[in-house]
Amino acid sequence: MHISDGVLPTPVTLAGFAASFAIAAWSVRKTDPDQLPKVAVVTSAFFVASLIHVPMGPTSVHLLLPGLVGILLGNAAFISITLGIVLQSFLFQFGGITAIGANAFMMGAPALTAGWVFRLLKGATLGRHMVAAAFAGGGCVVLAVSILAALLYAGGEDFLGVAKIAILAHLPVIGIESAVAAFTVSFLYKVKPDLLGLDAIPPSP
Amino acid sequence: MNSNGPVELPLYALFLLLGGLGGLWLLSALTVGRQARRSAAAGDESERDWSVPTLDSEGRGTSPFHRWDLRIKIVSLFLFILCLSGLSQLQTASLALIVGFGSIAVARLPLRRSLRRISAMAAFLGMFLVVMPLTAPVKAGDTVIVFEHLHWLTFNVRGFHLAVVISVKACAIALLVEPLIATAPFSSSVQAMARLGLPETICQMLLLAHRYIYVFQHEAQRMHRGMRVRGFRKRFDLETLRILGNFLGMLLVRSFERTQRVHDAMLCRGYDGRLMWTTAFRATGMDWVKGVSLVAGGIGLLVLDRFWF
Numbered sequence: 040m041h042i043s044d045g046v047l048p049t050p051v052t053l054a055g056f057a058a059s060f061a062i063a064a065w066s067v068r069k070t071d072p073d074q075l076p077k078v079a080v081v082t083s084a085f086f087v088a089s090l091i092h093v094p095m096g097p098t099s100v101h102l103l104l105p106g107l108v109g110i111l112l113g114n115a116a117f118i119s120i121t122l123g124i125v126l127q128s129f130l131f132q133f134g135g136i137t138a139i140g141a142n143a144f145m146m147g148a149p150a151l152t153a154g155w156v157f158r159l160l161k162g163a164t165l166g167r168h169m170v171a172a173a174f175a176g177g178g179c180v181v182l183a184v185s186i187l188a189a190l191l192y193a194g195g196e197d198f199l200g201v202a203k204i205a206i207l208a209h210l211p212v213i214g215i216e217s218a219v220a221a222f223t224v225s226f227l228y229k230v231k232p233d234l235l236g237l238d239a240i241p242p243s244p
Numbered sequence: 245m246n247s248n249g250p251v252e253l254p255l256y257a258l259f260l261l262l263g264g265l266g267g268l269w270l271l272s273a274l275t276v277g278r279q280a281r282r283s284a285a286a287g288d289e290s291e292r293d294w295s296v297p298t299l300d301s302e303g304r305g306t307s308p309f310h311r312w313d314l315r316i317k318i319v320s321l322f323l324f325i326l327c328l329s330g331l332s333q334l335q336t337a338s339l340a341l342i343v344g345f346g347s348i349a350v351a352r353l354p355l356r357r358s359l360r361r362i363s364a365m366a367a368f369l370g371m372f373l374v375v376m377p378l379t380a381p382v383k384a385g386d387t388v389i390v391f392e393h394l395h396w397l398t399f400n401v402r403g404f405h406l407a408v409v410i411s412v413k414a415c416a417i418a419l420l421v422e423p424l425i426a427t428a429p430f431s432s433s434v435q436a437m438a439r440l441g442l443p444e445t446i447c448q449m450l451l452l453a454h455r456y457i458y459v460f461q462h463e464a465q466r467m468h469r470g471m472r473v474r475g476f477r478k479r480f481d482l483e484t485l486r487i488l489g490n491f492l493g494m495l496l497v498r499s500f501e502r503t504q505r506v507h508d509a510m511l512c513r514g515y516d517g518r519l520m521w522t523t524a525f526r527a528t529g530m531d532w533v534k535g536v537s538l539v540a541g542g543i544g545l546l547v548l549d550r551f552w553f
Contacts (some may be wrong), residue, residue, distance in 0.1 A: 200379020
């Protein structure tokens with residue numbers, strides 16, 4: 040779920056921009072300049088992937104995939120997610136123009152965390168990889184939803200009810216995201232394991 | 245209006261309200277459904293997953309927005325939008341909504357694209373409109389509506405008012421996004437952002453990511469069509485998620501391989517970390533007049549919002 044325009048109080052809007060700008064700058068500095076164009080191209084693939092709708096009972100939800108971005112891109116995940124948020128806002132109005140900073144922080148910071156957690160837990164076997172991916176993918180949504188609820192609650196106690204509903208609405212998403220992350224990682228483990236290494240994108244020859 | 249004690253309405257009022265909401269929902273579902281049917285040329289319902297609008301199909305034109313110097317247009321419209329997001333009164337927010345519709349008319353943009361933006365926010369704003377009246381804590385002076393026999397269901401008018409203000413602001417800003425982005429080629433807009441101080445690497449990444457969305461959209465569409473031909477249908481079960489995981493994995497493998505080829509091709513064409521920018525910017529007095537008056541209007545609205553109403 041993306042925060043639209045007009046919801047966040049102005050100080051929170053500005054703080055969101057400041058935080059995202061700082062972390063994005065860090066994320067770019069931590070990434071090899073030669074790899075940045077490639078990160079941009081991979082961002083488009085994740086963007087397209089996030090358009091997939093998964094049926095959920097009578098309705099459907101679209102994939103978020105911040106966990107997978109973190110797993111595959113490591114420190115570059117934040118800049119990738121920021122670009123994705125900007126493009127979603129420009130193209131679809133999913134997330135407001137003034138909320139770009141807050142939305143990028145909400146998805147990007149958990150993605151970075153998911154990447155670290157995955158690297159810590161992944162071990163050497165397929166099973167360990169899948170467990171680590173499920174944990175990173177699901178945990179990432181938990182973190183993102185907590186940030187979402189906190190940002191909404193920053194508007195005052197009138198927003199407490201909305202924050203609670205937002206958390207409830209995301210509970211099934213946690214399961215879906217962790218399952219999809221585990222299955223995707225299992226596929227990559229068998230088909231192209233070097234993508235799951237520390238250097239997600241192999242250096243240019 | 246009497247603000248002491250709850251206002252009690254008969255039960256049928258609640259049914260009327262629910263019926264009205266249901267009717268609205270049905271109406272919008274029917275309109276959206278008809279539009280979707282009209283736009284889906286293949287007639288395949290699952291293809292809606294992959295529809296990505298073109299950002300700058302109206303990029304060429306002669307309206308005041310099209311002829312505005314991009315740098316000044318971006319800065320002043322963004323500042324104006326930032327002012328709008330700080331409004332807190334229904335009157336000023338409605339004024340902003342009128343400004344939004346006015347800009348669409350002045351920029352001669354199709355209203356349909358802006359309405360599509362508003363419908364993208366519908367679920368999020370709908371949550372506010374439904375949840376806030378029921379959960380906003382009751383303070384002294386609030387008007388509370390309850391329905392007979394259902395005294396646990398308290399409808400706080402102040403919460404509803406707050407949600408309406410938020411929704412009106414969000415719609416007003418969404419209306420201004422089309423004049424902001426769609427009235428120039430996207431590459432020119434990004435170049436203007438670069439000239440305004442956004443780091444060049446970020447601008448390049450934005451352009452590349454935007455460009456390749458359409459490439460991977462095509463790729464994903466092809467893969468998905470193949471899956472459907474082989475009998476895959478999305479269901480609400482773990483098997484669907486497993487297949488989607490494999491699909492994603494395949495999409496990622498292909499995209500990582502493609503990034504390598506794209507990068508090699510860029511190097512072959514002499515890419516050295518910089519892009520060739522082709523748009524020349526020239527700000528005239530008129531550009532400044534438009535920009536300054538827009539920002540002044542935004543600040544004026546804020547002042548009106550704080551001290552008038």
